[in-house]
Amino acid sequence: MSLLNLALQNVSLQRNSMDVNFEYIVKPASSLKKLRDLSERQPNVKTALEESLEPTLSLLKHRFSKLKLHNRNVVVHDAATFEEIKNLSDVLDLFKDTEDSCSVIECNEKNAPKKLKDFIDKHCRARQYSFQIKKCTAQCWYCTLNPKRLPGDNPLHWLPDPTKGPDGTYQSLEDLMDTETTDKDCPGLSLKGTTTDNDKKHKGVLIGGKVRSFIICCLCGKRRVVYSKERLSRLQITDIEEVQDNLLYTCGSSLFPEGHRCYDNVVVTEGLECATEMETTYYAGITTKFLPVCFFCGDIEIDSTSQTVQDLKKNYSIVRPICATCLSRGI
Incomplete structure (x- = not known):
């Protein structure tokens, strides 16, 4: 993320204006979710929005593609099209149980078909920064239909996790290949965070009696408590929804950037990592009760x-x- 932020330095972004009627229609949509729902109901609005955003997206793609890491250009991909998403959904439906009528892509984890759960257990590995899918050597139904393309004497390996050696430095990919690793040394997975200066500054606010809402980390999915001295206003709630919809919050960061109108008034605990357990104040139930x-x-x-x-x-x-x-x- 630090590298990508370089491309956004000294850049001001604004979409092109649409027809006045379309602008009137989208004005009440104050969050991305509301905008998506509106676009689903009115396809002509979706088309107008895509045309309005095209110059902005092209500029961002151009800026990001100018970046380099280790003398290699950053590759920018276009978002998945509706047809690509539909094709993926059709592939996932291969895992449906015969009696299921809904698409697999619409199921939650609890109600996922057994065939899909078995496939994930045997073929997938989820880590903090990666999700890998590997074909197996057993004669399972999927890998029989889609066998690996490498010769039999070239086994497939999981991409190893960042692992520290005896000297405390991270080992090279070559040394770790074909070894079983865990993500215990992965940056950001420390169980105990560090109290920041802002946490010390807002010590009197980060308590159960000042809990107002929560924000979900876009990396780990944990709910982090939002605190404020006073009850949140409608404008503050909208600001939090925008941060959530734009996937701007991660554990350990501030809720709003410095200079934002809510920066000092609506806060989260910054001394947290993704591996840190839930805050006990989430369950306090003094000012509000959560699921x-x-x-x-x-x-x-x-x-x-x-x-x-x-x-x-x-x-x-x-x-x-x-x-x-x-x-x-x-x-």
Whole structure:
């Protein structure tokens, strides 16, 4: 992200004006979600918006393509077209159970077909900065239809995780290839964050009695608490929605950039990492109550019926919510 930010230095962006009727229609759409919903209902508005944004997108693509990292140009891809998304959806429907009528792409994780879950367990690896899919050597139904293209004596390997050596520095890709690694040394996965100057400055606000809302990290998906001395105004709520819709918030960053009207009034705890557990103030329920989520990973599908959870509730006055996955891992 630091490299990409260089391309945005001293740049002011604004889309072209549309027909006055289209401008009137889109004016109430104060967030990207509302704009997408409006475009779905009115295809002519979607076409007008695409034409209006084309010069801005072309400028951004040109600026980013000028960047280099290790003497290699940054490659900028166009967004997936509707036809490409439809083709992907058709491929995923191969994993549907025979009795399912809805598309796999519309299912959530809990209701995903068993065939798809088995495929992900055997062929996929999710990490903080990557998601890998690898064909297997077993005679599964998918890899039988789509076998690997490399010769039999050239095995497929997972892309190794960043791993530190005995001297504390990161090892090279060549040294780690064909070895089993974990993401414990991945930057940003430290379990304990560092208290920042802003956290010290807002110490009296970062408490359960000042909880107003939450923002979801665009990397890890955890909900991070939003604090304010006063109840949020409609304008402040809209500003938070824009940050969320534009995927601008990540754990450890400020909610708004310095100079923003809400920078000092609406804040989050900045001394957090993506691996940090949920904030206990999320569950305080003093000013507002949120949907219970797993304390360890933030999953909204919590396990409240298992015998282990019931036993804990008998022995302790406070038992944080936990999902079945974290429970099975012994967390």
